[in-house]
Amino acid sequence: MSVFVALDFPTWTETERFLKDNDLAGVPVKVGMELFYREGPAIIEKLKADNHPIFLDLKLHDIPNTVHQAMKNIASLNVDMVTTHAIGGKEMIYQAKQGLAGSSTKLMAVTILTSMDDNVLERELGLSGDVEENVIRFAALAKEAGADGVVSSVHEVPVIKKHCGDDFLSITPGIRLADSSQDDQKRIATPEKAKELGSDFLVVGRSITKAENPRKAYEQVMKEWQHGE
Template identity: 45%
Template sequence: MNDPRIIVALDFNSAADALSLTNKLNPRLCRLKVGKELFTAAGPQLVEKLMLQGFDIFLDLKFHDIPNTVANACKAASSLGAWMVNVHALGGRKMLMAARDAIPQGSSTKLIAVTLLTSMDQDDLADIGLQGQPEQIVERLARLTDDCALDGVVCSALEAAHLRQLLGDNFCLVTPGIRPSGGQADDQKRITTPLQAIRNGSSYLVIGRLITQANEPLLMCQQLNAEITSLTI
């Protein structure tokens, strides 16, 4: 069964720019992430076009609202055919369980929760009144997510090894903040390289600029897949 580990972040503000990139990619080598910017600009019509190209879509809209509203949003995302959809774990137990219950039994849509954004550090946590180190809060939210029977979490690859040990092999760990060795951190603080993320136990790597800004995006995808495969065979 084909199960690409790379999820390409389509961080664009128009359907045309997104399709210009995806026309150069191969759905056997990667999945795609559609986030708030692109979804707001292009809507579900673009998601449908990308699925017609053969890509699995991670709808990264981070739902965080009252339980009924989040449940309805998750149900709509599943009906759209999203391969994966996410919510904020900080929405709490009732919201997480409502989201889980809203996705029909037998649906192939994976439901995961965001623990802490990879842009946040200790100072940010203090600003909003969260006590503890980032890794402690991530562990608490990941345990809650698992307890509510969701499929996994979005987390930093730096936290993946601990969470893999804690929550087992079947718990899905989706890790953004992936940068090449010696690369720029840009707007993220808790980052790591693709190879280290896989070693740490990441299930899927969300990769943006490394692929989207490459001179040959398909070649970059092929190279990254070859490196990942060398660690998993």
């Protein structure tokens, strides 16, 4: 079980300063589109040099062959996990997994973004069923296609485990300490709640990066996650 700190910074300079100033060398980190698109693969090498486990959250979504070729390049980076969108379909997920063949990188499929709710799914995307039903649908599809697990909110973890098995991994963003703001996420939870519901990995961003004392906030997240306190 790991807690990944979301490095939602625009540049390596700001990222490096944050990690060094707050004594966070070696902690698991999430690199998303904002930072990766600015710095490229070099950001991964710099983080690996400081022994950071890395969750590369790029949410690839394209035709199967393009995703396959992209994943072949990502495989060479030797990150711990990478994401694709489950809504891209079974063949795309399968080709993503094939692109990672020979590497130890785990493929995680994004189900429904934690910024979405039933209203968005129905009125904007035209998807039948509520959030939970769609998460189950996409999780089952991802497993059939060979993904190692899915990204979902904490609240869907129990039904994912029920339908896909306990060994199907679940990584959950939208984690907030009790005194943190909700921001733009709708389906959030505390580390303690995530542990209770069976999450395997957590992603924590603003509760740590925007805290007055990020190191202390990280330690509090770990305490709640490991001990439920």
